Amino acid sequence: MKNRKRAEPRPAMQSQSPPTQAEPSLGRDIRTKIGQQLRAMYDDVVSQGVPDRFHDLLKQLDKQNKK
């Protein structure tokens, strides 16, 4: 009985989807790379925060309003 239990096939491997079907047209790798590069390029600027000139601009506008 113990043997039979051990002999039970483990379905985990079989339930995997069939090995990579030919990917349509342009590789998924390139699309993923595009998305990553786009965000990296964008986030690189975002991470620079708010340059002083924009803080200054708002301060200046406040002063003008008080006049």
Added chain:
Amino acid sequence: MDLDPSVREAVLAAVPSLRAFAISLCGNVDRADDLVQETLLRALANIDSFQPGTNMSAWLFTILRNLFRSEYRKRRREVEDGDGSYAEGLKSQPEQDGRVEFQEFREALAKLPADQREALILVGASGFSYEEAADICGCAVGTIKSRVNRARTRLAELMSIESVDDFGPDRATRAVLAGNDH
């Protein structure tokens, strides 16, 4: 004009992303910062037309995008340059901010039509939904979707071609070196 502190905070919070969008649009940091400044001035002068509770960031993006478009059209009428000004702006980019690593990608991006470029950035980088991007660009959601798709396909093509190009001269050089060895 009454600059409410919460409005001020919301405006400042949007600046980093507005800059990233502007740089992606015009390919030049200085021009982009001027564009952002103009956007803020325009927005604050018309702050009454902003509906509290709606998306401040999307509102500012709309203003920036429209300013860029009108400037772009004007420039195009003055000089028959088209996307040339964008390519021109790119040349000075790496020296300006010392970030060479995205240069190749920016160059590929520069080859896209402006409407595809902005759609891709809004959806793929700024994190707007297709609906928000459609509002910002003043077009239908389906139009945005197809622009984003075309942009991705074109970029994928450009980037595959570029990696082949990169390989070409290198292979040629190796062939020459191999020839010399014998």
